[in-house]
Amino acid sequence: MSNEKIPYKIYLEEKEMPTNWYNVRADMKKKPAPLLNPGTGKPMTAAELSHVFCDELVAQELNDTDRYIPIPEEIRNFYKMYRPSPLVRAYCLEEKLGTPAKIYYKFEGNNTSGSHKLNSAIAQAYYAKKQGLKGVTTETGAGQWGTALSMACSYFDLDCKVFMVKVSYEQKPFRREVMRTYGASVTPSPSTETEVGKKILAEFPGTTGSLGCAISEAVEAAVTREGYRYVLGSVLAQVLLHQSVIGMETKAALDKYGIKPDVIIGCAGGGSNLGGLISPFMGEKLRGEANYRFIAVEPASCPSLTRGQYLYDFCDTGKVCPLAKMYTLGSGFIPAPNHAGGLRYHGMSSILSELYDQGLMEAVSAKQTDVFKAAEYFARVEGILPAPESSHAIKVAIDEALKCKETGEEKTIVFGLTGTGYFDMVAYEQFHNGTMTDYIPTDEELAKSIATAPKLN
């Protein structure tokens, strides 16, 4: 099909929107390792998980056999408010790079949460409401997830309690204010509202917090309140399931124009965006129907796939959560203070970890000054100011396109543009002023933090 026929932006019609999520675990011969009870060392049962998570979400978490899970109508109606997201042909970027490659990006930033996180937030809020709960608790780092959950809870009239990593709470007052606009209560973490928060504060009085610590607080706040459950914005299988809507739409849009991608690229922190984007394509690869290259891009300052170890670890600093088998830097890992934006979690989705371990996916890391260089370049050429997280994917997409320029190959590159950087201007300012620095942890530092993983491995 000729280029002329492919518009700048491919929008699916409402009737073409996915009605099912795709569960990639169903097509994996070797399944991801189960969550373990840290006390017994045995797989977590549905009953155990239901103290923390909503019942239907527990069922989704444990379901590794059903390929398709229907998206409830209430969620599909909410999706219609901000989805389908456009699949954009980056004509301007291609021209500027002078590459024969064809570049597409799935842009998830055109909603008030500013990222793809809303796809899972609305699903989790829906199931909480359906179960008759009063509210949910969660943590947020850079703020996208907290914002998304606030929006979702406001829609279903649920109480929303967000523990926000203290350094972000202080540096991103506007994010906090958006959450308040949607009626959420936002507490800087670690806080004195929880026992685990108090304990961490006593041990590390000056700490600016971490995602792992905020998770511990949010879980405690959920299990100690009547009518509350905890929700998480990444890492879990259920989240990747909800995020598969990204990949389903991407595939439908490409199929509509008969386009077959060669390489699919996504940034990876906990794995929700990457997992969602690649899922249906990975399904084809697992079933032997097609072949694709998948590239996970992570920050050099938080390199769980490229420099972590594949073992059972705690999901949180306070060690109140189940154990997950994943590529991890150890739950004691905290990214250097100069790390901007998200992608700061110490571990990686068990699903992606297993796929990576099986050699079905590649991973690379990128330095943040290189990432911001790509971000600014992209903003000027394609007109969208990208989030720091998304810019990891941009960086590697540009690298791949430049390789095509050298070889003359007309590859089709698809990447996930997960969100916008409107709340990340402090980092952009550092980049403009030349005060942004890179930090790559030493082998010794990583060995030390990985040693915080439990000894059962």
Place this chain on the structure above:
Amino acid sequence: MSNEKIPYKIYLEEKEMPTNWYNVRADMKKKPAPLLNPGTGKPMTAAELSHVFCDELVAQELNDTDRYIPIPEEIRNFYKMYRPSPLVRAYCLEEKLGTPAKIYYKFEGNNTSGSHKLNSAIAQAYYAKKQGLKGVTTETGAGQWGTALSMACSYFDLDCKVFMVKVSYEQKPFRREVMRTYGASVTPSPSTETEVGKKILAEFPGTTGSLGCAISEAVEAAVTREGYRYVLGSVLAQVLLHQSVIGMETKAALDKYGIKPDVIIGCAGGGSNLGGLISPFMGEKLRGEANYRFIAVEPASCPSLTRGQYLYDFCDTGKVCPLAKMYTLGSGFIPAPNHAGGLRYHGMSSILSELYDQGLMEAVSAKQTDVFKAAEYFARVEGILPAPESSHAIKVAIDEALKCKETGEEKTIVFGLTGTGYFDMVAYEQFHNGTMTDYIPTDEELAKSIATAPKLN
């Protein structure tokens, strides 16, 4: 046509996008009054205007006869990067209000400038480039226009010099940083870079600046530099012409589903959004082909249409610009310091002023606390965090929908959602904290500022 067939969002296909701007002046029997030379009191000639503006933009400014002006292909290509904007059916808002009214909004906020301003910025940058200029100068208040122009100049590789009202420069460092991302230079106004800036600083040492003052500086900076021209984001006829793309798309989207609006609502500062949105509909009304109600919504703190006078006035504080006949509060008017966001210009587009004077359009004003109440309500129900400016239209659209609830009328209401409020969280914070106040100028205050208009009227 039944409601079921109308999707949440109507997107035009690329091939359905407008190829012409619509020039409403062509259909006006009584034309808007011409710009006058403040020295001679005679209409400005093309030669005189071309010292300040690009040649093709001068031609557009003076053209009140051609109904359609073709949109150059280069501009249409840029439009394809972020247009068409969706026409959204506000199903959730209708349901929440319990109104039989059908509410639609044209959402212009899904681009990095965060507003409709990009529609004219790219056109003005294009003509500047075509003329072989080095760069352009402009002013910005709330920052949307400056951001839009920075993006447009970056695309065409033009130098961009922005004078930003000092109070905004200090309160909105992130807006400034977005402009820097696109390579613009941003100067707080009043500055010592211009003679007029120095003069204003000497007279009012503690001033936090005004749009009128920043305009004076930007014009001076343009006319005293080789290869530069001045560009303006609102008020001018050329800007309303470019912004007619909003109305053209809206009309095409409504026509596609056989929908005829009863009332069309837009916020009004200088008039660029409202003028653009209503233009093709106003054309039908002027030609006697259809009838619509049009409502301009302005802030109670800056009420040019509802409380100003229709006379020739200076467009800027420094009185370096031509005189325009418009509804004005006097070029000496400065909104109270508690006024949040844009819509702070002392006058109103000559085109809209003339249409209003002929009784073809209504105008109302809204208090800012009421506007933010509507903004938060809308954010929670429709999921989009609106700009303070846009929220003026939301407020009145809700009022109209509630009137329909009382009368049982199934009216179709269309309003312009010009942008997002991501850079306005300081104002939202004041609203949440209950520290936001209203200010309505007294008759004496307005009489005093209107007296700053020249005596030739």
